[in-house]
Amino acid sequence: MAIFQDYAGYYNEFNKDKDYKSEADVVDALLNKYGSQIKRIINFGCGTGKHDIELARLGYKCTGIDASTGMIDQARKNAENCNYEIDFQIANITAYETESKYDAVISLFHVISYQAKNEQVLSTFKTARSLIEKGGIFIFDVWYGPGVLTDKPSVRVKEVDNSENKLIRIAKPSMCDKENLVNVSYDILVIDKDTNKINTISELHTMRYFFRPELEMFLSMAGFELIDNIDCTSLKDTDYNSWTSYFIARAV
DSSP states (O other), rough: OOSSSTTTHHHHHHTTSSSHHHHHHHHHHHHHHHHHSOEEEEEETTTTHHHHHHHHTOOOOOEEESOOOHHHHHHHHHHTTTOOOOOOEEEOTSSOOOOEEEEEEOOOOGGGGGGGGGGHHHHHHHHHHTEEEEEEEEEEEEEHHHHHSOOOOOOEEEEESSSSSEEEEEEEEEEEETEEEEEEEEEEEEEEEOOOEEEEEEEEEEEEOOOOOHHHHHHHHTTEEEEEEETTTTTEEEEEEEEEEOOOEEEO
């Protein structure tokens, strides 16, 4: 099942309370802390381009790639509305090839957790390594195993409105202990405010939660050295309450 296709048109609505500016500021701080003279960034799984726009405001030259045509369409519109020239491309992060080189690769909003199989993780990391020179920085975030197992996923319902529709998203998770996966079944109800007609969108998102030793191994196999991982919320050391974590690696 393709994900983020029909959902893409409503993605911004469900995430309009997400603080992209603050998250871009965190990435900027990490790049300045661990990198040197970083200007060109490529974003794996850029979605609707909101992080790229905020990073462009900070002076970075950004490229964003995503496998979803709908997401890239939205990203291009968002960048145009903000008068930023950002290169958005439809591409698979496990097999992207280009002659261009970048100072850093980033992957945010748990895109790496969508790489459910070992082969996908390793291919994504190898792709990232092929795009940067020695010393380049790779920053990504994931669902973090210790926190996920401490506070297991549960059913969640979110309601938002736009000018035309009332939107209800129901997320139902089921866990796969042998594979470190959570299958999240999304049902999105789009209710027309004028007619009360209901359109339903259903997607299955398979998310993988990770532990530091396995990511350190995958990174090493791809040509990276793991520098650090921190809690996405507190920006301090992770613990058993850390549901998500940033990982920072350097190309060797």
